[in-house]
Amino acid sequence: MSDLVPPHGGGSLRPLLGSLASRGETLRRAERLKKVPMTSREISDLFMLGMGAYTPLAGFMGHDDWRASVTDMRLADGTFWPIPITLSLARSIADGLAVGEEVALADAETGEILGQMVVREKYTIDRDFECRHVFRTTDSRHPGVEKVMRQGEVNIGGPVVVISEGEYPAKYKELYLRPEETRAEFERRGWKQVAAFQTRNPMHRSHEHLAKIAAEVTDGVFIHQVLGKLKAGDIPAEVRTRAIQAMIDNYFKPNIAIQAGYPIEMRYAGPREALIHALIRQNFGCSHLVVGRDHAGVGSYYGPLDAQHVFDELWEGALLCKPLKIDVTFYCYKCAGMATGKTCPHDHKHHLSVSGTRQREMLSKGEEVPAEFSRPEVVAILREYYGSLGKE
Numbered sequence: 001m002s003d004l005v006p007p008h009g010g011g012s013l014r015p016l017l018g019s020l021a022s023r024g025e026t027l028r029r030a031e032r033l034k035k036v037p038m039t040s041r042e043i044s045d046l047f048m049l050g051m052g053a054y055t056p057l058a059g060f061m062g063h064d065d066w067r068a069s070v071t072d073m074r075l076a077d078g079t080f081w082p083i084p085i086t087l088s089l090a091r092s093i094a095d096g097l098a099v100g101e102e103v104a105l106a107d108a109e110t111g112e113i114l115g116q117m118v119v120r121e122k123y124t125i126d127r128d129f130e131c132r133h134v135f136r137t138t139d140s141r142h143p144g145v146e147k148v149m150r151q152g153e154v155n156i157g158g159p160v161v162v163i164s165e166g167e168y169p170a171k172y173k174e175l176y177l178r179p180e181e182t183r184a185e186f187e188r189r190g191w192k193q194v195a196a197f198q199t200r201n202p203m204h205r206s207h208e209h210l211a212k213i214a215a216e217v218t219d220g221v222f223i224h225q226v227l228g229k230l231k232a233g234d235i236p237a238e239v240r241t242r243a244i245q246a247m248i249d250n251y252f253k254p255n256i257a258i259q260a261g262y263p264i265e266m267r268y269a270g271p272r273e274a275l276i277h278a279l280i281r282q283n284f285g286c287s288h289l290v291v292g293r294d295h296a297g298v299g300s301y302y303g304p305l306d307a308q309h310v311f312d313e314l315w316e317g318a319l320l321c322k323p324l325k326i327d328v329t330f331y332c333y334k335c336a337g338m339a340t341g342k343t344c345p346h347d348h349k350h351h352l353s354v355s356g357t358r359q360r361e362m363l364s365k366g367e368e369v370p371a372e373f374s375r376p377e378v379v380a381i382l383r384e385y386y387g388s389l390g391k392e
């Protein structure tokens, strides 16, 4: 019996990736089926299903699970689930599919077949209704809302078998760990309580401080990178990984921090997204998730602490992975050290604050980066990256 937190839903992990031996045959069968095109977000969800990160889901949601997850943050059987996981099609495509039909799930851009699905249900969705509940807004300038509004108007639900994880395993190698693998690694290290720290960025000292606070109260910290589609201007995963590793190697004791990455695509749903991030981390074997200010938010759609408070609204037993609620972190010149918004009494003018734009400027122009802001080992890697951009 493992000492780690059990997977979500009360059963075993449910990876939907077919065995290596069976994938060739499944693919040959799928090639004869009608192809259903998937967007990048849907593909990311398929990969999450494949690796077991969405345990206990068996595929894309049918109507009752979709509706219950939207309104009540649960599946039709009562299991906690805060964001619908769905596959949408244009009506013209959906009309050509029969309930009970097997279909091939394909990348809309490349045509590559990534999975197979049995269409158990077809249902029309009210996109405004979904967005109002999940995103708390129907404003199409919100990037998550915008994607839902662009979806086809018919959802198809049913069980899936994942045939391919795309380029992830080859591209990210040791970084691409599935829940079964992280659980085995935590056990090998003797970790029982594990705190997940989600990041899309290289880690500066404020992030390092957050991760260290988490490590102080658990057995280890699991630094987990978002590997899904990047926004323009984001630092590539390979550079980010090296920068994070430099921080771990130089500023953490051995056996206290691990980094890995997973194929999620951000929805920017703020509080609801913080909840699903915790659910996913429970499947990876983490007992805690660091939830800072503005977790998974965008613009000013959510209050800075909404993603922390939403955990208090859950019912008993909904989610076993608990939030580590930590306030904003920074270097304070009066405290003469790293501090948080919760405990530092000093005015903002004593806090070191560097905007994203200013960081890029300092790194690409070779300006000195304050040691209170970022570690020199991290700065060296980022400088090299920004320097290489100029030469292209």
Ligand SMILES: [Zn+2]
Binding pocket: 332, 333, 334, 335, 336, 339, 344, 345, 346, 350
């Ligand atoms: Zn202070």
